[in-house]
Amino acid sequence: MAASPDYQALFALSPNPYCLLDRQLRYVTANAAYLQVTASRLEDLVGRGLFDAFPHDPADPNNAPALQLRASLEKVLATRERDVLALIRYRVPRLEGGxxxxxxxxxxxxxxxxxDAHGEVAFILQHTTDVTELQRLKEASAAPLQVEAGVLQRAHQVQLANHLLDAERRHLRALFEQAPGFVGVLRGPTxxxxxxxxxYLQLVGGRPLVxxxxxxxxxxxxxxxxxxxxxxxLATGEPYVGRDVPVHLLRHAxxxxxxxxxxxxxxxxxxxxGRAxxxxxxGHDVTEKKRxxxxxxxxxxxxxxxxREAEEANRLKDDFLATVSHELRTPLTAILGWVQILCTQGFxxxxxxxxxxxxxxxxxxxAQLIDDLLDISRVLAGNLRLEPRPVALGAVVEAALESVRPAAEARGLQLxxxxxxxxxVLGDAARLQQVVWNLVSNAVKFxxxxxxxxxxxxxxxxxxxxRVADTGQGIPQDFLPHVFERFRQADGSPTRQHGGLGLGLAIAKHLVELHGGSIGAESPGDGQGATFRVTLPLAAERLAALSAVPPTPAQVPAPAAQRASTPAQPFTCPxxxxxxxxLVVDDEADVREMLRVVLESCGxxxxxxxxxxxxxxxxxxxxxxxxxxxxxxxxEDGYALVRRIRALGAADGGRTPAVALTAxxxxxxxxxxxxxxxxxxVPKPVEPAELVAALSALAPERA
Incomplete structure (x- = not known):
């Protein structure tokens, strides 16, 4: 296709008449010079037989000029070699006066x-020269030898032009063969x-195609x-363009x-x-580009x-930090509030x-939250160590059960x-009790x-x-693979039903693995309970495995020194x-009671x-x-409450001042x-004086 413009240019610019015939001697194309000397139009010639268009004598199909011309063409088809008709008289139309x-x-x-590619004749290129005037001159001239010389010179020029045209044809064929893309022509319904x-041949493994x-x-x-x-x-006559189309080819035998x-x-x-x-x-083989x-x-x-993983990790970190802030500030609110009340008022x-x-x-x-934070910090730093010795696991479990039994009884649970x-087992009794307490207290909580x-x-x-099993709320199936990951909670939203940092199970897993054991969780789904299994090697097997390694002393840091605090000062009620x-709203009863006492003490x-x-x-x-x-x-959270209130009309309290007291x-x-x-x-924990100041600042004026 890349050579096609040169081919058209050759025909268009040549001053000599050219036409292209197929093997059935039908016109394929003709240049402008040919159309001019034959007074023809291209659309009237293409597809039409040469002797149908120009029979010389329509009354005699076997007339001598037609037979002479046909013989030359058939000789080319038979011998695959060029043939020259030096002179032929032939009747064709010409324009005269329009x-x-x-x-x-x-x-x-x-x-x-x-x-074609097999050396067979696919087309015949006819180059004609009108020598009528030279022939008439020869016939009328008294010097026939001179005229003959002119005719021979003209014939020589014709042969030279044919040689040039043949060179151009070979050039076009070379361009066709050397085209960087695969090029082909298909004919007929099959x-x-x-x-x-x-x-094209290279694409299909060198198989013969023509x-x-x-x-x-x-x-x-x-x-x-x-x-x-x-x-x-072929049926519609509409072209088709394919991009990045996969094709499976047998390229190698x-x-x-x-x-x-x-x-x-x-x-x-x-x-x-006009039919296709x-x-x-x-086309082009774009396999490497596609790969x-x-x-x-x-x-x-x-x-x-x-x-996405990094963003998720950042989100989990931010959520965890917000949860830490909330879980630390919530008990601080009750502690600080009650301590200041006790220090400033008599009860x-x-x-x-x-x-x-x-x-x-x-x-x-x-304190439990802080212990969890310290433990997870030791886990991340690789500094959590054990003091292993033979331990009766049953006694460890009994001690943990005694610590959670009051909470279970308060909730009406069967323990x-x-x-x-x-x-x-060979282990650290205190750390094993921490594992058991975590699993059992979670079961009680949920x-x-x-x-x-x-x-x-x-x-x-x-x-x-x-084995710790409960009949509680269960674990969602999509969260089950993440249940032992640190900082992960099945419900980490502000509206969650249960508090905590989401660290307990991650710490428990690390402690169990330090003991050479394994831990797993099972749950049929929401509302169907959960089962946690901890497997620990018996003391004899564990001692054999650790016989060459001396026990490492426990490295549990001492409690942090108590911080000095300024004694609580009485505050003046505005x-x-x-x-x-x-109207005080808080899901923690201790906080609600403390706020009630502070506010009622101010009237x-x-x-x-x-x-x-x-x-x-x-x-x-x-x-x-x-x-x-x-x-x-x-x-529902506090945001939902204030939105519901703001949706009310002014007469119904929709503009009532509101203070967010939150961790x-x-x-x-x-x-x-x-x-x-x-x-x-107002963030928690809050000083009573700060709280009443915030409320009094928003208190509506009274008549």
Whole structure:
């Protein structure tokens, strides 16, 4: 296809008449000079037989000039060599005064064969020269030898032109063969290869193509949709363009088909009647480019996956830090609030005792959180060490059960145990108790009232197995593979039902593996309970494995020194607090009670709610002057509550001032609270003086 413009230019620019005939002596094309001397139009010639267009004498098909011309052409077909008619008288039309006039004229004609890839004649190139005037001059001249010389000179010029044309044809053929893409011509309804260049042959493994239909030359493509495409192009006359199309080709004998990728064009070839009679094929093997693109796409996908993992890790880190802040600030609020109340006000002994119990309970909760943080820090640094010695696992489990039994009984749970009392493992008793306590306390925390927690210790397959099963809320199947990952929680949202940092199971897994054991979790799904299994080697096997390694002393850091604190100072209750109606919302009962005491000590009228639903109902019923609400609560959070209130009309309290009192204390948390409709954001833990100052600042003016 790349050589085609040169071919057209040659015909268009040549001053000599040229035409191209096929093997049936039908016109394929003709140049402008030919059309001019024959007073013809190209569309009237293409596809039409030479002797049908110019019979010399229509009344006598076997007239001598026609037979002479046919003999020359048939000689070329037979010998595959050029033939020259030095002089022939032949009748053709010519334009005179704008009208065609038929007359006998004299011509010199050269017929040159155009061979296909097999050396057979595919076309005949006819070059004609009108020598009528020279012949007439010869006939009329008194000097015939001079005229003859002129005719011979003209014939020599014709032969020279034919040599030049043949050189051009060979040049075009070389360009066709050397084209960087594969080029071919298909003919007829079975798509017979008429031409195929070297690149085409190389693509298909050097198999012969010319003269064979596609389904015979390339049988493997029959089931790949290409024959249907060719049929469609031939039927519709519409070209088809394919990009990055996969094709399986038998390129090497005895080997399976090889996948290649090609870009190609099927361009219909039209005959004189405008019907598609063949297809011109032009394409490029783009396999290497496609492989590079696939490699780049794979590399990009890996990079994007790595980026997603990094972003997920950053998100988990941010969520974990927010959770740490929340879980630390929540008990601090109750501790600090009650301590300051006890230091600045006198209370009856019973209330004082309950206040101290609240402080102790929250202090222990905070201590557990801090211990978990320190443990996970040691795990990450590789500094968590054991002091191994033979330990009766049953005794360790019993001690852990005693510590969680009060909580289980308070929730109305059945705590069942079946323990092998004598089997021993080699381990650190304190760390093993930490593992057991973590598993059992989780089971208690996630099992609803009336449920059951079962603990079993028994030998199994030469080891000792601890099994903790509950009838609680279970573990979602998509989270089960991540249950022992640090910083991961099945529900890490502000509306989660249960607190904690999500570190306990990660620490337990690390401790079990330090003991040479394994831990696993099972759960049929949400609401169907969960089972945790810990397998530890018996003491005899473990001692044999560690006989060459001396025990490492425990490296548990001593508790941090107590920080000095400024004694609590009495605070003055602003006048705006007297009689101020405040709705307090917090899911923690200890915090609600502390807030109630602080506010009522300043003369405020306090209503308290433990959930958004309860708070909204109290709000509609009591119409408080100000709302003081936690943010992170089970079910609906504080943002949902303030949005519901802001949706009310002004007459129904929709503009009531609201303060967010929350353990989510980041800058983005403050921004989110203000955007949700709160007027102020007060982070936990909060000084009573700071709290009443914030509320009094928003208290509505009274008449």
């Amino acid at each position: 009208h065609p006039v038929v007359e006998d004229r004299y011509w010199s004609a050269t017929h040159t064969p155009v061979l 798509h017979v290869f008429e031409l195929a260049n070297a690149a 003269g064979k239909p596609v389904h015979e030359a390339l049988p493997e493509v029959a089931e790949q949709g290409f024959l249907e495409l060719l049929d469609r192009v 005895g080997e399976p088909a090889e996948q290649r990728f090609v870009d190609f064009v099927y361009q219909p070839i039209f005959d004189a009647q 009679s063949g297809i011109f094929v032009l 590079l693109e696939l490699a780049r796409a794979e590399l990009l996908e890996r990079e994007q996956a790595a980026r 009856p002994e019973e209330r004082r005792r309950r206040a101290l119990e609240t402080v102790e309970r929250n202090a222990r909760a905070q 069942e145990a079946a323990i092998e009392p004598h089997a021993q 099992t609803p009232p009336g449920g059951r927690v079962q603990v079993r210790v028994a030998p199994r397959d030469g080891a000792l197995e601890l 006048a705006q607090m007297d009689g101020l109606r405040v 405020a009228q306090v209503h308290a709610a433990g959930s958004v639903e309860e708070a909204f109902a109290l709000f509609r019923r009591t119409r408080p002057d100000i709302l003081l609400s936690d943010v992170g609560m089970p079910g 989510y204390a980041r800058a983005e948390d403050r921004t989110r609270a203000l955007l949700a409709g709160f007027h102020a954001h």
